[in-house]
Amino acid sequence: MDPEFFEMLAMPLFDQLFNLAQWLTGNRTDAEDLVQETYAKALKGFRSFEEGTNMRSWMYKILRNTFLTSRTGLKVQNTVLLEDEFDGLDFAAHNITPESHLLQLENSHSVMNALAELPVPYREMILLSDMEELSYKEIAQVLAVPIGTVMSRLSRGRKMLRQALLAGSPGRSTHAM
Amino acid sequence: MQCSYAATMIDAYLDGELLPDQAAVVQEHLGRCMRCSSEIAEIARVQKSMRSARGHYAPSAEFRRKVQRQISRPKRRGWLFWTVPVGVAFATMILLTTFAWVGNARRSAAFAELADLHVNALSSTNLVDVISTDRHTVKPWFQGKIPFSFNLPEFRGTEYTLLGGRMVYFHQHPGAQLIVALNQHKISVLIFQESMELGRTFMEPAALDRRTSFGIEAWQSRQLSFVLVSDADPAGIDNLARLLKQANE
Numbered sequence: 011m012d013p014e015f016f017e018m019l020a021m022p023l024f025d026q027l028f029n030l031a032q033w034l035t036g037n038r039t040d041a042e043d044l045v046q047e048t049y050a051k052a053l054k055g056f057r058s059f060e061e062g063t064n065m066r067s068w069m070y071k072i073l074r075n076t077f078l079t080s081r082t083g084l085k086v087q088n089t090v091l092l093e094d095e096f097d098g099l100d101f102a103a104h105n106i107t108p109e110s111h112l113l114q115l116e117n118s119h120s121v122m123n124a125l126a127e128l129p130v131p132y133r134e135m136i137l138l139s140d141m142e143e144l145s146y147k148e149i150a151q152v153l154a155v156p157i158g159t160v161m162s163r164l165s166r167g168r169k170m171l172r173q174a175l176l177a178g179s180p181g182r183s184t185h186a187m
Numbered sequence: 188m189q190c191s192y193a194a195t196m197i198d199a200y201l202d203g204e205l206l207p208d209q210a211a212v213v214q215e216h217l218g219r220c221m222r223c224s225s226e227i228a229e230i231a232r233v234q235k236s237m238r239s240a241r242g243h244y245a246p247s248a249e250f251r252r253k254v255q256r257q258i259s260r261p262k263r264r265g266w267l268f269w270t271v272p273v274g275v276a277f278a279t280m281i282l283l284t285t286f287a288w289v290g291n292a293r294r295s296a297a298f299a300e301l302a303d304l305h306v307n308a309l310s311s312t313n314l315v316d317v318i319s320t321d322r323h324t325v326k327p328w329f330q331g332k333i334p335f336s337f338n339l340p341e342f343r344g345t346e347y348t349l350l351g352g353r354m355v356y357f358h359q360h361p362g363a364q365l366i367v368a369l370n371q372h373k374i375s376v377l378i379f380q381e382s383m384e385l386g387r388t389f390m391e392p393a394a395l396d397r398r399t400s401f402g403i404e405a406w407q408s409r410q411l412s413f414v415l416v417s418d419a420d421p422a423g424i425d426n427l428a429r430l431l432k433q434a435n436e
Contacts, residue, residue: 017258024251025242032244042250046257053258121236122243139202140237146204165198172233 016056019065020049026066026142027073033137034077036126044080048073064148071152074134083130124174132167139164190216193223201230302401304355305375305416308364314373315351315366325352325365333361337378337411340434342367347374347427358382367427372419374427381410404428408435 027048032041052059052072059068077083125133138149139160149164150157193216199205200213217224308314317328322339330336332354342349350366355377362379402424404415413431415424 017255020258021255024254025245028246028250029240029242029244033240038244041244042246045246045250046254049254049258118236118239122240125237125240136237137240140234141240146199146202161195161199161204164202165195168198168230168233172229175233 013053013056016053020052020069023066023069027069030070030137030142031073031077033126033141034074034130034134035080035082040080040082044073044077047076047080051076066142067144067148067152070138070142070144071154074152121175124171127174128167128170132163132170135160135164136167136171140168190220190223193217193220194226197223197227198230201227201234298403300357301377301403301414302416304357304364304377305401308353308355308366308375309373314353316353318351320349322349325349328352329354329363333363335378335380335411337363338434339365340430342430345430346370346423347430369417369419369423369427372417372423374415374417374419374424376427376431377414377416379412379414381407381412406432408432411435 024045028041028045031044031048032038035041035044048069052069055072059065125136128136134153135149138144138152139146144152146157146160146164149160153160155163193213196205196209196213200210205213217227317325319325319328320342322342326336326339329352339349346369348368350368350373352363352365355362355364357377357379360379360382362377365376365378367374367376401416401418402421404424406413406428413428413435415428415431417424
């Protein structure tokens with residue numbers, strides 16, 4: 011695509027990209043650096059962007075790859091990820107069913123805190139799926155992982171989130187893991 | 188179906204990512220299993236609560252401007268890109284205007300020269316070299332003096348009176364100048380052999396020289412260029428031109 015169209019197509023995504031960037035980095039300064047670098051890279055590589063494909067996914071992919079090579083991102087890559095294979099969701103989740111009504115979903119602040127505390131591989135999965143509402147296929151493309159990995163990580167991420175949101179029982183947040 | 192199997196599908200079911208037959212299996216299980224149906228309700232609640240993460244962080248206006256400035260670089264290149272053709276077009280326009288102006292100036296100069304021939308004849312002590320009102324006297328007089336011949340109309344019975352003729356030169360080309368009277372006005376009939384220079388000059392069929400206020404009419408016929416110059420009214424010049432055209436067709 012002609013770089014002249016870049017500004018026209020990329021600027022409307024600015025708010026979304028910044029929001030996603032701060033969710034990933036955890037602070038404003040790093041988010042600004044990340045977004046700035048993402049736009050610079052995207053402009054440079056805009057000729058390879060194919061018309062008719064999803065501009066948002068394309069930009070997310072650049073942002074996410076840029077994040078992985080950033081200071082914060084490298085730290086994330088070094089943390090050992092819980093196995094991605096679908097482990098059949100240990101039914102610990104069922105153990106918390108009686109308390110489920112006490113999940114502090116009404117308190118938006120604690121929900122956002124719980125999300126921010128999630129390890130990046132699960133956080134980004136929930137952000138792309140539940141916040142940005144990308145399809146599994148799109149997520150798989152953005153993150154360059156198989157769809158099966160998307161399914162297992164997303165499922166696990168949501169479960170971890172529920173654990174963290176257990177009302178007044180922070181000690182139990184590790185219980186289901 | 189086992190709960191453990193449903194659990195692997197429950198998120199995908201909720202996200203609408205299952206194939207229709209897979210979804211039907213999960214749906215059937217959820218209808219029977221209390222634990223799984225309360226499970227999926229809870230996941231849905233958590234999922235829904237994630238929407239408040241949208242727009243949770245907003246960029247500053249300053250930062251937006253900064254990035255915008257950074258990426259609007261190609262636009263400036265685009266601006267340059269357009270400046271060149273516009274500049275070329277502008278230069279071409281100026282050049283064409285200059286040519287047209289020069290051409291026009293040349294034409295004006297030629298008309299001025301023709302008008303000068305008329306004025307020169309009028310101010311001369313001998314208006315004509317051959318004095319005769321008879322076209323059969325005037326025309327033969329030019330034989331041997333100019334390298335072409337022309338026809339004159341019969342002036343008897345018209346408002347015009349032939350006064351005579353003289354030899355003239357225009358751009359080194361010999362030609363005939365006839366003086367025809369219309370009341371107190373005199374009309375010069377200049378006849379030359381057709382040439383490139385005259386051809387350019389006579390591109391415009393009729394024109395009024397604004398500096399001299401002379402009416403000028405010019406046309407070409409059978410390799411001859413005719414020019415009428417006079418201070419008579421345009422209709423008077425027109426009529427004479429018509430007579431001459433008829434005679435030389």
